[in-house]
Amino acid sequence: MNEVLYTPWRLNYLIGKLPPIPGCLFCYLPANSDEDSLIIHRGRLCYAVLNRFPYTNGHFMITPFAHRASLLELSREEREELMSLAALGEDVLRREYSPHGINMGINIGKSAGAGVADHIHLHVVPRWDGDTNFLSVTAGTRTVPEDLPVTRAKLSQRFTTV
Numbered sequence: 001m002n003e004v005l006y007t008p009w010r011l012n013y014l015i016g017k018l019p020p021i022p023g024c025l026f027c028y029l030p031a032n033s034d035e036d037s038l039i040i041h042r043g044r045l046c047y048a049v050l051n052r053f054p055y056t057n058g059h060f061m062i063t064p065f066a067h068r069a070s071l072l073e074l075s076r077e078e079r080e081e082l083m084s085l086a087a088l089g090e091d092v093l094r095r096e097y098s099p100h101g102i103n104m105g106i107n108i109g110k111s112a113g114a115g116v117a118d119h120i121h122l123h124v125v126p127r128w129d130g131d132t133n134f135l136s137v138t139a140g141t142r143t144v145p146e147d148l149p150v151t152r153a154k155l156s157q158r159f160t161t162v
């Protein structure tokens with residue numbers, strides 16, 4: 001398991017501000033403010049939210065508002081919006097961070113690595129050449145230099161302008 005290096009104030013932010021989540025995380029987040037939940041975009045059927053424990057700056061997830069466990073359970077409209085937001089997210093990340101590449105992926109089920117196994121979510125992770133071969137691999141650690149509320153404000157603004 002990789003460790004994540006945070007500055008102490010960020011650790012306080014992450015631990016101190018996180019209330020115990022009643023029930024499903026992805027059902028809970030949209031019931032709160034975009035700022036508190038780190039939501040960067042609300043569509044009609046799906047929304048995009050920053051990962052609180054990002055793999056890299058700008059790592060976010062796209063998920064349906066409805067509690068659905070798999071792609072098969074999504075309606076056609078939900079699937080279409082999920083993929084449309086993925087494309088929009090690609091554009092947003094390219095404009096804001098100019099990544100060298102982007103990983104997108106869905107882990108279906110706990111065995112596949114899903115942290116929240118019963119509410120499907122697509123991870124969107126910007127990547128840079130070398131981001132896996134310095135801290136991540138050699139020391140089992142990774143750094144997250146940008147404050148999450150700053151990332152949220154930037155990406156949320158981008159989503160409204162693309």
Ligand SMILES: [Zn+2]
Nearest residue numbers: 024027067119
């Ligand atoms: Zn849910």
